[in-house]
Amino acid sequence: MANxxxxxxxxxxxxxxxxxxxFGYETIESVPLNTDESLRGGHSGLEVRGRGTWHQIDALAGFLSSPAFMYPLRLMVEAKCYQEKRPVGIEVVRNAVGVLKDISENYFSIIGDDASVKIPRFNYHSAIFSTSGYTSGTVNYALAHQVFLIQYENVPVIQPLINSIMNFDESCITGFGKTAISEVRRLYRDAIRERVFEVDVHQYITPRGLELINTNLVDFLKRIRGSYFGMLQGRWPLHLLTSSPLPPAAFKSDTVRCHVVGRLNGEWRFTPENYNIGDEGWFELEFNIPDGVANLIKEKWGDREAVANIKQEHFSYIYISGIIGGVRRNVRLELDQDWINEYIERSRRRR
Structure with a gap:
């Protein structure tokens, strides 16, 4: 049976x-029609060509609008849904770093006047998503090798989905190995996107597993109606979630002053300074940060390099991107500097 x-x-x-x-990525499910030679369909799913070998990448996304002066962006996604208090270990990031290095060194050649020139195919990055945090060694290693870590621990809007995934147990699946996992993945992907699939093709999933996918796993995911990516202080990644999309009324300007609200149980969120609950511009963006990252943020908080060319240097900030009022926006949230100290202190008390 599959793990x-x-x-x-x-x-x-x-x-x-x-x-x-x-917020702008497109899931890469198969080899594009224009025959991208860096991709192929493998026995257990999509594979990406590296310098040394092919790598199975089950979760791969491409950014639809790459910045100028940069090759098209592709993101390798890896997620770990472990039991509570079981943080992700360094071996997960070590594997991601090795794969990322190999596929990032896969070039294609074009013929110039005198010789062939090797050009990168894509700008690859790696992000790991966890429901239970990371060890301190994992955080340090990931930061050193530019692997992004996202943590969903104590983020209320996604917790019902996580609980439902944890309820997907051994009674939901039969069979062995990667083929069984591929079937579960495909069924959930199709259910999320409301694609029709044939009932008689299920070899490894039980009726209970199929029902769980088609009900709770889809319903709780689609209740997360706002999903935004942000870089805190221009360098630390956050995934900001909310049950409602961000209201256009709050973003008449591209800069919005925010409070950072923390609760004793470890929940954190950004709220607008100039609006109250019930106002048309009110919002709550829920987030969490790995403890090791929070401590590093505190150490770099006054780093003037991180706020170069910004007139209001005494403000901390986060740039976020996503769809606001049907329009793709990049906006800046300015934050109270004291919140990071409170975040660290409350995190210590909880542990």
Whole structure:
């Protein structure tokens, strides 16, 4: 039987891909029609060509609008849905770093006047998503190798989905290995996107597993109607979630002053300074940060390099991107500097 932890990770990866699509990524499901030679269909799913070998990448997304002066962006997604208090270990990031290095060194050649020139195919990045945090060594290693870490622990809007994934247990699946996981992944991907699939093709999933996918796993995911990516202080990644899309009324300007609200149980959110609950411009963006990252943020908080060419240097900030009022926006949230100290202190008390 397939490892149930791997199955849960696959389900979370599919949920993450759907949330990534909300702010500009497109899930790469198969080899494009223009015959991208860097991709192929493998025995157990999509494979990406590296310098040394092919790598199976089950969750891969491409950004639809790459910045100028940069090759098209592709993001390798890996998700871990472990039991509470079981943080992701360094071996997960080590594997991601090795794969990322190999596929990033896969070039194609064009013929110039005198010789062939090797050009990168894509600008690849890697992000790991966890429901239970990371060890301190994992955080340090990931930061050193530019692997982005996203943490969903104590983020209320996604917790019902996580609970449902954890309820997907050994009674939901039969069979062995990668083929069983691939079937679960495909069924959930199709259910999220409301694609029809034939009932008689299910070899490895039980009726209970199929029902769980088609009900709770889809319903709780689609209740997350706002999904935004942000870089805190211009360098630390956050995935900001909300049950309602951000209101256009709050973003008449591209800069919005925000409070950072924390609760004793570890929940954190951004709220607008100039609006109250019930106002048309009110919003709450829920988030969490790995503890090791929070401590590093505190150390770099006054780093003037990070706020170069910004007139209001005494403000901390986060740039977020996503769809606001049907329009793709990049906006800046300015934050109270004291919140990071409170975040760290409350995190210590909870542990």
């Amino acid at each position: 149930i932890s791997q199955v849960r990770g696959a389900l979370l990866e599919e949920a993450v891909l759907y949330l990534l699509e909300k």
